[in-house]
Amino acid sequence: EIVLTQSPATLSLSPGERATLSCRASQNVNNYLAWYQQKPGQPPRLLIYDASNRATGIPARFSGSGSGTDFTLTISSLEPEDFAVYYCQQRSNLWTFGQGTKVEIK
Amino acid sequence: QVQLVQSGAEVKKPGASVKVSCKASGYTFTGYYIHWLRQAPGQGPEWMGWINSNSGGTSYAQKFQGRVTLTRGTSINTAYMDLSRLTSDDTAVYYCARYTGNYYAFDIWGQGTLVTVSS
Numbered sequence: 001e002i003v004l005t006q007s008p009a010t011l012s013l014s015p016g017e018r019a020t021l022s023c024r025a026s027q028n029v030n031n032y033l034a035w036y037q038q039k040p041g042q043p044p045r046l047l048i049y050d051a052s053n054r055a056t057g058i059p060a061r062f063s064g065s066g067s068g069t070d071f072t073l074t075i076s077s078l079e080p081e082d083f084a085v086y087y088c089q090q091r092s093n094l095w096t097f098g099q100g101t102k103v104e105i106k
Numbered sequence: 107q108v109q110l111v112q113s114g115a116e117v118k119k120p121g122a123s124v125k126v127s128c129k130a131s132g133y134t135f136t137g138y139y140i141h142w143l144r145q146a147p148g149q150g151p152e153w154m155g156w157i158n159s160n161s162g163g164t165s166y167a168q169k170f171q172g173r174v175t176l177t178r179g180t181s182i183n184t185a186y187m188d189l190s191r192l193t194s195d196d197t198a199v200y201y202c203a204r205y206t207g208n209y210y211a212f213d214i215w216g217q218g219t220l221v222t223v224s225s
Contacts, residue, residue: 034211043201043215044151055209087150091210094167095141097150 002026004088004098012106019075021101023088028068032092035064035073038100039084047086048073078103108132110140110202110216117222123190126219128202135183136160139205141212142176142187144198152198156205157185192223 003026013019023033031051036044046055048064051071061076075082083105088098113127128140136159143151155166157176164176175188185202200219203212 032210034209036212043203043218044212045215046209046211046213049209049211053209055211055213089151089211095153097152099150 002029002090002093002096004090004096006086006088006098006101008101009099010102010104012104013078014106015078015080017078019073019078019082019103021073021075021086021103023066023071023073023098025069025071025090025092029090029092031067032090033064033066033071034089034091035062036087036089036097037082037084038087044087075103108204108214110204110214112200112202112216112219115220115222117224118192120193120223120225122192122223123188124192124221125186125188126200126202126221128185128187128216130159130183130185130204133204135178136180138207140176140178140185141203141205142174142185142200143203143212144196144200145218146198151201154187159185189221192221194223197221197223 005024007022033051035048038044047058052064063074065072085100085102087100111129116124139156141156142154145151154170157164173190178185202216204214206213
């Protein structure tokens, strides 16, 4: 099983700041990595697929990068609605998710 | 609009089974696979298996082999997840999700169904 390790566990930032979230895979997943946003009581929402492609309707402040084992989700300037938990997910070998990074208001 | 609507919360005793439904609307049901995932409190989602909504073919995560059964009813655009021999470790929110070939990702999710296993 491919294990995805996300860091940090919690990120405390203010609106308008830049958020940088990391996801490391236990083995090469090529670019088969997606990012999701989840708010309390809601299902995950697809943001990024194949490492760097925004899903339909996702604002340009969200961007993804990386390949192989190291990936990054960047939110260029945090809006109030961006404070949530973010998960990475790989599809190289079945499907697994990371444990999440919580972006909270500082 | 495109959506998946799941059945309501369930409370089950250890050893029992649970069946969760997932009704699709706003798109061609047989054109997409439906996956099932679950999420325990404070954890990331965990993949359980998928069903080909057209053929009915299935694939299950090894962890759930022999305990989970995925089925569908094409005339009513509904997928089902049946999990047997429940234990307290199965307490979680269960989701169905559409898997799209456009993104090879889960683009539409059901609202989730809380299954609580307690004696």
